[in-house]
Amino acid sequence: MARSFHWREAPDCTFAVIGEPIEHSRSPQMHQAAYNRHGLNYSYAAIQAGPSELDDALNHLVELGCRGANITVPNKLAARNWVQQNGSLTGKELGAFPRAGVNTVNLKTKQGISTDEPGFMATLPQIGICAPCRTLLLGAGGAAQALLLELKSQGWDVSVWNRTPSKWTDFLDEHSLESELLSEPDPEGFDLVINSTSTGLTGVSLGIDWSKAKSGVVAYDLAYTDGLTQFMQEAEDHGVRAVDGRRMLVEQGALSFEWWLGIPAPREDMLAAVK
Ligand code: ATR
Numbered sequence: 001m002a003r004s005f006h007w008r009e010a011p012d013c014t015f016a017v018i019g020e021p022i023e024h025s026r027s028p029q030m031h032q033a034a035y036n037r038h039g040l041n042y043s044y045a046a047i048q049a050g051p052s053e054l055d056d057a058l059n060h061l062v063e064l065g066c067r068g069a070n071i072t073v074p075n076k077l078a079a080r081n082w083v084q085q086n087g088s089l090t091g092k093e094l095g096a097f098p099r100a101g102v103n104t105v106n107l108k109t110k111q112g113i114s115t116d117e118p119g120f121m122a123t124l125p126q127i128g129i130c131a132p133c134r135t136l137l138l139g140a141g142g143a144a145q146a147l148l149l150e151l152k153s154q155g156w157d158v159s160v161w162n163r164t165p166s167k168w169t170d171f172l173d174e175h176s177l178e179s180e181l182l183s184e185p186d187p188e189g190f191d192l193v194i195n196s197t198s199t200g201l202t203g204v205s206l207g208i209d210w211s212k213a214k215s216g217v218v219a220y221d222l223a224y225t226d227g228l229t230q231f232m233q234e235a236e237d238h239g240v241r242a243v244d245g246r247r248m249l250v251e252q253g254a255l256s257f258e259w260w261l262g263i264p265a266p267r268e269d270m271l272a273a274v275k
Pocket of ligand 1 (some may be wrong): 073137139140141142143145162163164167196197198199204206
């Protein structure tokens with residue numbers, strides 16, 4: 001695991017990721033693998049800062065000459081604000097979705113984008129999902145809301161569930177969207193079940209009855225840990241194919257790399273570095 005730095009102690013670096021907590025991040029090793037493949041003498045640092053310090057942290061990295069930063073939990077909305085105050089947002093989803101977070105910033109031009117949604121979509125064919133299918137989305141945080149908009153805009157049939165249902169009812173009202181809201185995380189009838197709750201990291205069970213799922217369903221946890229997440233473990237215990245968020249980490253990182261540098265990202269090297 002790479003060393004992490006409080007933002008005030010940030011080292012000279014070419015690129016960085018900023019989050020809190022950040023020690024667990026595999027972005028440094030993943031981006032370093034890409035630089036190695038291209039023979040680039042660049043460095044990528046893991047920087048600790050929360051939303052209230054994000055402006056200071058980003059301004060500090062600008063002063064250090066850092067070229068760009070990935071922004072991770074819980075800073076994506078704060079990063080959007082910084083970009084709006086200092087530069088410009090790019091990308092269709094950011095225009096369409098006022099609360100969408102920014103996960104990639106160019107510290108020279110002060111532009112910001114989100115590579116999370118296109119990164120997620122790019123992982124689907126890799127896990128054998130090549131066309132829109134009946135999908136259940138669990139959780140209603142920023143990542144889930146951005147994904148719902150993306151999937152709906154591409155014509156997917158998506159049902160949602162959240163421990164606190166009002167988060168979805170408010171969101172659906174606000175965006176004039178229609179989506180079935182389940183009262184339980186019931187996998188029956190779905191082809192794809194996406195877990196975007198933070199239970200992937202905390203180890204809490206969502207109590208999903210996988211015996212009701214149809215054959216061929218895929219359980220997709222957006223989180224990743226050293227072993228299987230609780231959500232994946234329970235799915236696999238019932239013979240359900242489960243995948244974790246590593247491919248998504250790689251795809252969003254690869255798209256950031258390509259946006260910053262304008263050269264193809266070596267995805268296989270990046271994936272091997274986070275295995
Ligand atoms: P993001 O990082 O995507 O913005 P977040 O805002 O941290 O995510 O949201 C975490 C999600 O995990 C929420 O949907 C949360 O449910 P609530 O809205 O009810 O808080 C969900 N979550 C966290 N712990 C959970 C648990 N023990 N059981 C079910 N859902 C849980």
